Amino acid sequence: MNGKVYQRAEIVDFWAMVFNPSTMDRLIHVWLGAFILGAFFVMSISAWYLLKGRHLEFARRSFTGGLLLATVSSLAQLLSGHSNARMVSEYQPAKLAAMEGIYETENSTGLYILGWPDDESETVKYGIEIPGMLSFLVHDNFKTPVPGFDQLEETWGRPPVWITFQAYHLMIAIGMTFIGSTLLACWFWWRGTLFDQRWLLWYFVFAVILAFVANEAGWVAAEVGRQPWIVYPSLVNGELTGGLRTSAGLSEAVRAEQVLGSIIFFGLIYFLLFVLWVTLLHQKITHGPDIDDVDNSGEYPSMKKAFE
Amino acid sequence: MDWQLLWFVLLGILLAGYAILDGFDFGVGMLHPFAKGDEERRIVLNSIGPLWDGNEVWLVTFGGALFAAFPEAYATIFSGYYEALMLVLGCLIFRAISIEFRSKRPEAWWRSTWDTFFFLSSLTISFAFGLAVGSALIGIPLDDRGIFRGSILDQIGIYQTLVGLLSVSMFLMHGAIFLVFKTRDDLQQRMIRWTRRGFVAFLTMYLVVTAATWLWIPRAVATFEHFPYAWIVVILKFLAVANIPRCLKSHNYLQAFFSSCCVIAALVFLLGVALFPNLVTSSPVSENSLTIYHAASSELTLKIMSLYALIGMPFVLGYTFMAYRTFRGEVKLDKHSY
Secondary structure (H helix, E strand, O other): OOOOOOOOOOOOOHHHHHOOOOHHHHHHHHHHHHHHHHHHHHHHHHHHHHHHOOOHHHHHHHHHHHHHHHHHHHHHHHHHHHHHHHHHHHHOHHHHHHHHOOOOOOOOOOEEEEEEEEOOOOEEEEEEEEOOHHHHHHHOOOOOOOOOHHHHHHHHOOOOHHHHHHHHHHHHHHHHHHHHHHHHHHHHHHHOOHHHOHHHHHHHHHHHHHHHHHHHHHHHHHHHHOOOEEEOOEEEOOEEEOOEEHHHOOOOOOOHHHHHHHHHHHHHHHHHHHHHHHHHHHHHHHHOOOHHHOOOOOOOOOHHHHHO | OOHHHHHHHHHHHHHHHHHHHHHHHHHHHHHHHHOOHHHHHHHHHHHOOOOHHHHHHHHHHHHHHHHHHOHHHHHHHHHHOHHHHHHHHHHHHHHHHHHHHHHHOOOHHHHHHHHHHHHHHHHHHHHHHHHHHHHHHHOEOEOOOOOEOOOHHHHOOHHHHHHHHHHHHHHHHHHHHHHHOOOOHHHHHHHHHHHHHHHHHHHHHHHHHHHHHHHHOHHHHHHHHOOOOHHHHHHHHHHHHHHHHHHHHOOOHHHHHHHHHHHHHHHHHHHHHHHOOEEEOEOOOHHHOEEHHHHOOOHHHHHHHHHHHHHHHHHHHHHHHHHHHHOOOOOOOOOOOO
16 A cells, blocks of 8 residues: 555455355354344243233244244254354364363363363363363364363463353353253143243243343353454464454554443443333333234234235 | 446445435434424324335445445544544434334323434434535545544534535435425425525535635646546536426426435535545645555455445345335325334
8 A cells, every 4th residue: 555565355265255164154153043042032022921821822822933943943053053163173272272261281171061260270170071071072082182272372372261261151051051941841842731831931031031141152252262363363384374463453543542432332322222122122012912913814914914 | 447446436326325315314304393293293204214224225335335345445434533433323323213212102201302313313414424525525634554643623624514514404405305295284385495495505505615615625626627527517416406496496396306316416426526536535645645546455356346236236226116116105104104
């Protein structure tokens, strides 16, 4: 530019960009996350109607539909998550080390179910671990090590481990809860006693909050885990290529106060929107579905009817 | 024509499309307080009800195309005009919320609060877009890497304010003409009076800004020497401006509306001519300006984008045509209205 050469990313192959190693994995993962949230949202409102004895026919049908989608999506999300983690282990090894809390490379790497990563002692405290499990999930064999920060940090850097670890584990814990609870609900549905399980319906009224949390936690794990890179480098012939550190990617024209100001500004806007959203949603839920729109033949309102 | 020039022209088309379409939305927003009572206000709001968000897609496309085709210019503009963009973004958000939420509750305080936001945000955005155009013509301080080195004070001045007022008056006139075919009876009569007031305001500001550009921005006038045919557009624009009062007098509002669309398109075209080849003009060190050749993406990117535009444009024109056809004529309120 203006006679000087600056580095920038330029496209050389369109399809290689669209189908880069992470796009399909991540797209499907986000997509399924949206399905799960949508399904739990529908189930939450339907379960509330069922518990309050309102719009029963409507609520039974929408709850069952939501349950089917939630069950299939939660199970599919497990496979998708597994595929994502393997992709991350190959292309973003430091992120995987942070998500799983691997400080030291061991011959056989275990999988933490819970734990408290501590950067000072370089260990995961109070960890509950399945021995060799992570090696198996990544390499299909219990004896191949998954590299930790002792091997990775010099090349790849180290993201904030505690946040990445906890966000990632929170997401997985919620995902597993969803698999368990939707399968249980399906079993009751099969036996025809689903709508008598009031405790389970109460759980589904509030489970939608967990679905929101899981989606946000997954996002946090992905973005905090990518640090210190804003453009993640790739390893070409043993050398890191094409990376840009977050600290080097800052705009020179924007000052810190401006960014802080806009964060406060958007914080206020989103807070206001959240209050409005909850208020209006509450009003809509209390009002219930427009049963008048469903005529006696059992037909649902169509676009054609809406325009009449 | 090379790929960089092609995308400069396409950005101009996107900007003109946006200014014409969202222009009347802003005009409607500015005229909204002059509707009396809740029903009239809902009629005015619903005149753009099914159209406004489709119109804003043109702004999103403009920003996306600027980002993809001329990333260096995008970076300079979005970082350099940080405060102004946050203000515009905030207004666009509040405007959208006020349209969506206004009629969701019956309380008078609720509705009048959103009505106030609707009016203020429409007015502020119209003024801010004018400021931006004025600032683009006058220029901002850039360093030799095309990075903005200044503060918001370098973006505000008498000239920029005049262009801001021009933009407000132009959208006011444009929106008033639009509202004439969307309303009836007493409300329509009031809007007809506003078309005249809007035209007088627009004509005044138009003459002032033309004179100011002539006096203060020699660069903008000098470019005409490279593009003598641009004078044709200047003449056509004068005819279109003159046609508006003629149509208003004979109550031919459809033609008046098309004339005001042509005026907006011509002004955007002349803005392009005045800027060319700069996307961001540097002032006082004019060598640091970001031209379409300095700021462009690789040719492969521009070619891929052109293919996208070729595939996408028929769909955009198709749905725009369908939406305007479906919702033509006077506003009728039903339970799906805002």
